[in-house]
């Protein structure tokens with residue numbers, strides 16, 4: 001990564017911004033984008049949020065706090081408005097912007113990344129506002145605004161709160177730092193309603209949701225003497241239970257981590273396009289980022305993910321075996 005200017009300088013100097021993030025944006029990615037949009041607007045600039053995907057159902061309420069647009073592959077590159085600088089949130093490689101990547105690469109613009117992941121494969125940025133120790137990308141936008149002396153409006157603070165809470169698992173994970181909590185305290189002090197955000201993000205699932213969670217948990221197998229919990233479900237497995245799609249199922253990761261001997265969780269699911277999406281979580285010092293990287297993904301030490309080509313039934317055994325071997329090696333290393 002190279003950075004000749006700062007993110008703040010580019011925000012002050014340029015006039016038109018395009019804000020985007022990774023495919024299947026999560027609460028942190030979306031929260032960071034919304035806060036950045038407000039920051040740009042507070043500086044009197046033009047800004048557009050354009051994502052590779054529409055808002056996931058659980059984050060649909062965020063449309064109230066900022067205008068989210070999603071890229072429609074059928075409509076072509078013209079739907080991407082002209083811009084002077086591109087801001088990419090919560091990911092440091094353009095390849096993770098899916099169908100937007102070729103368009104973003106073709107446009108001459110400044111490129112800025114705002115991210116808190118372990119820095120990855122070289123992408124060239126004009127400015128990198130990256131801090132691996134930050135609890136969330138949304139936190140970084142909040143900090144950037146503060147450094148620039150810009151007061152964010154309440155909608156932006158709500159977006160930052162969504163970013164902070166979703167990426168820290170509601171202040172339970174190891175990224176729940178003192179900085180995360182003091183930012184949250186200020187945000188709540190400014191009037192963001194904690195219970196309301198919780199209700200919107202975690203208590204608005206459709207009636208089929210628990211059925212889908214049950215179907216996923218029904219595939220559970222323990223590996224590596226119970227240290228690895230694996231669940232894997234394809235679209236047929238859901239359809240058999242009358243569930244069409246399970247957009248949001250990350251709660252199974254919490255259920256499996258609640259099991260005493262489980263150190264690592266591997267959750268494999270089949271995406272609409274037949275690809276395999278993998279989510280990895282670690283409770284202790286097993287590094288899931290390292291394992292995810294071997295599968296072509298990445299993330300953090302305790303939370304990481306990857307996507308692989310299908311077909312699902314062919315891909316799963318190999319991924320499961322490699323994960324099992326990695327956990328076994330880690331266990332052997334621990335025994336010394």
Ligand SMILES: [Mn+2]
Nearest residue numbers: 028090137167
């Ligand atoms: Mn994040």
